[in-house]
Every structure is written in structure tokens, then in C-alpha cells.
Amino acid sequence: MKVLGISGSLRRDSYNRSLLLAASRLLSDDVEFELYDGLKAVPPYDEDDDVDPAPAAVAHLRDAIAGADAVFFVTPEYNASIPGLLKNAVDWASRPLATSVLRNKPVAVVGASTGAFGAVWAQAELRKVLATAGARVVEGEVAVGHAHERLVDGRLLDENLLEQLQEVVDALVAEIRSRRSVAA
Amino acid sequence: MSTITQTEQALPVGTWNVDPVHSQVGFAVEYMVGTFRGTFSAVDAKLVVSEDGAATLTGSAPVSGITVQDENLTTHLQSPEFFDIERTPQVSFASSEIRRSGSEIAIVGELTIRDASLPVRLEGTIGEPADDPYGGVRFSLKLSTTIDRTQFGLNWNNPLPNGEPALANDVTLTAELYLVKA
Numbered sequence: 376m377k378v379l380g381i382s383g384s385l386r387r388d389s390y391n392r393s394l395l396l397a398a399s400r401l402l403s404d405d406v407e408f409e410l411y412d413g414l415k416a417v418p419p420y421d422e423d424d425d426v427d428p429a430p431a432a433v434a435h436l437r438d439a440i441a442g443a444d445a446v447f448f449v450t451p452e453y454n455a456s457i458p459g460l461l462k463n464a465v466d467w468a469s470r471p472l473a474t475s476v477l478r479n480k481p482v483a484v485v486g487a488s489t490g491a492f493g494a495v496w497a498q499a500e501l502r503k504v505l506a507t508a509g510a511r512v513v514e515g516e517v518a519v520g521h522a523h524e525r526l527v528d529g530r531l532l533d534e535n536l537l538e539q540l541q542e543v544v545d546a547l548v549a550e551i552r553s554r555r556s557v558a559a
Numbered sequence: 560m561s562t563i564t565q566t567e568q569a570l571p572v573g574t575w576n577v578d579p580v581h582s583q584v585g586f587a588v589e590y591m592v593g594t595f596r597g598t599f600s601a602v603d604a605k606l607v608v609s610e611d612g613a614a615t616l617t618g619s620a621p622v623s624g625i626t627v628q629d630e631n632l633t634t635h636l637q638s639p640e641f642f643d644i645e646r647t648p649q650v651s652f653a654s655s656e657i658r659r660s661g662s663e664i665a666i667v668g669e670l671t672i673r674d675a676s677l678p679v680r681l682e683g684t685i686g687e688p689a690d691d692p693y694g695g696v697r698f699s700l701k702l703s704t705t706i707d708r709t710q711f712g713l714n715w716n717n718p719l720p721n722g723e724p725a726l727a728n729d730v731t732l733t734a735e736l737y738l739v740k741a
Binding site: 479511512 | 646
């Protein structure tokens with residue numbers, strides 16, 4: 376079983392990447408975790424470029440999602456919404472709609488921000504976008520506000536938030552198992 | 560002088576299979592400023608009426624056959640936000656009681672969409688059996704009911720600028736069935 380992690384933040388010392396890695400450590404040992412690191416290379420979506428074969432960075436993104444049983448997203452919040460690059464990547468991954476790699480894919484969304492609200496609006500928008508793309512969005516929200524105080528040295532210090540994060544991680548894995556039992 | 564009108568209460572005896580080409584099952588739901596419609600095909604349905612009058616109507620339709628006028632929207636309707644084709648690839652109905660009074664008919668039964676099986680009451684009209692040009696016998700059933708889609712787990716919505724939901728919860732289902740004697 377494999378979970379792909381995608382962070383909407385590119386910054387080297389990103390709080391969201393720390394949050395993603397904290398989530399990955401909550402996965403049980405039988406679940407492989409892969410950190411997707413190609414976001415910056417994905418070109419702007421242009422239908423003229425949405426051809427077969429896809430641009431290399433897009434193929435890499437689609438293959439990474441297709442090769443995982445689930446995707447764990449973390450997102451910061453830019454102007455009350457999703458970072459443009461992350462939305463752009465989801466747009467690429469969602470094409471063609473009827474057969475895209477996101478279709479029926481279990482996904483979870485959490486987020487962190489240095490403000491008080493923990494990227495709740497960006498999370499809500501990302502969930503909406505993923506659901507529209509046909510993904511299986513698991514319930515559960517983890518909003519890490521004041522991230523600079525709570526994510527220190529790559530660790531999530533808040534016990535309540537860690538518990539919530541564990542619940543979302545467990546819900547995602549349960550969704551993978553349930554999907555496998557449907558397929559079996 | 561009075562006229563006695565005999566009201567037909569019985570259903571035509573036999574096993575009657577749906578003619579999927581000429582039958583139609585559809586839905587209509589208020590969306591923003593108008594009514595949005597789609598169809599289910601191919602519909603499978605069977606009415607079995609025994610000599611003693613006991614009757615059962617069963618039917619199903621594949622989620623893959625839900626059709627609206629835009630393929631992206633069709634895809635969205637098949638997603639986990641709506642019918643969730645991966646988990647529940649079909650919708651189905653099974654009657655528990657059928658009552659007829661002349662050309663009027665009421666069918667109570669259970670409708671299954673996603674993981675919810677809920678009681679519904681279909682009402683409509685029944686036609687008289689007639690010979691068709693192919694050596695068969697057929698009659699029509701026209702039925703409709705209104706369901707609350709959110710009771711079946713189809714909860715998607717999108718707020719209008721005024722804050723009101725764009726998509727209504729009540730959905731009218733209609734079935735126009737040609738039933739052919741087996």
C-alpha cells in the first residue's frame with residue numbers, strides 16, 4: 376500500500392512540508408510513503424499542451440498519483456485560497472476527466488498557516504476541487520494555525536492536532552482498504 | 560337509469576419484460592433558474608403477475624448509463640459526489656405492493672441509490688395490453704415519484720451569489736415503460 380504526499384508549498388523550510396512529513400510518520404509500517412517533489416516543474420495548464428504524450432513533468436505527476444493508492448495533500452493558504460501551482464497541478468491531473476488518475480482516488484487534505492486559522496479556506500477549496508475531479512475525499516480537517524509555533528524542527532508539537540492528524544491518516548488508509556475490498 | 564362502470568383492478572397476468580429501446584427513465588431537478596434533466600439507460604425492468612393477482616415490479620439501471628447533455632457533467636454524476644459508480648454501479652427498485660384502479664396505478668416499493676434503500680411510492684397510469692406489429696403483446700406503465708436526493712447521500716451543492724443552494728434536494732423521477740409479454 377502506498378500513499379503519495381503532495382505539498383502545495385514550495386518553500387525549502389515549508390511548514391506544510393513539515394506537516395506532511397509528520398503525517399507520514401503516523402502511517403503504519405506496512406504503508407509506503409512517497410513525497411512528490413515535482414510541483415515546481417509542472418507547466419501552466421494549456422489545453423494545447425494537453426496531448427499524448429503529456430509534457431514530462433505532467434507525466435511524472437500523473438504516474439506518481441496513478442502509482443499510489445491514495446494522495447495526502449497539505450496546503451498553505453494564499454489570499455484565502457489554494458496556491459496557484461497546486462491548483463494547476465490538480466487541473467493537469469484531472470484531465471481527461473472521465474479517465475483521470477484522480478478519479479475515485481482516495482485523498483485527504485490538511486493545512487498549516489502562520490495565521491490563526493490554519494488554511495481552512497484553502498483546505499475547503501482544495502476539497503471542492505478534488506471532489507469535482509472525481510476523487511474520493513475523506514472526511515476530516517486538520518488546521519494548524521500559528522504553524523511557526525507548532526511545527527518546530529519538523530515536528531508537530533500540539534497533542535490535539537497530532538490526534539486529529541492521526542484520525543485523518545487512519546481515515547485515508549481505511550478508505551484504501553475499503554476500496555480494495557470493493558475491487559476484490 | 561344508472562350506468563354501472565366496472566373499474567379494472569387486476570393487472571394483466573404473465574411475465575412482462577421491459578422494451579429497453581422505447582422505455583425511458585429520467586430525472587428532473589431544479590437547478591439555478593430552471594429544470595435540469597437527465598436519463599438512465601439501459602433500463603432493465605420486469606413485472607410478474609400471477610394468476611392470483613400477486614404482482615411484483617423490479618427494475619434497475621446502470622450508473623454508467625446516466626446521460627446528461629455534457630460528458631463532463633455525466634462524469635461528475637458518476638463520481639463519489641453523486642452516484643459513486645465505483646461502489647454502487649447501479650440503481651434499483653423492487654415493489655412491495657401494487658394497486659390499480661382503472662387506468663391509475665400506485666406502486667409502493669424500495670428504491671436503492673448508493674447505499675440507501677428507502678421506501679418510495681410511484682404513481683401514474685397503466686395502459687391496456689395491445690398487440691404489437693412483431694407478434695407480441697405490450698402495455699405501458701407511466702410512473703413518477705419525488706425523492707429527496709440527500710436521503711440517498713447525494714449531497715453536492717454550490718451556493719448561488721445570494722447564498723441559496725443552486726441545486727434543489729427534491730428530484731422527480733419518471734419512468735415510461737413499455738412492457739412486453741414474455
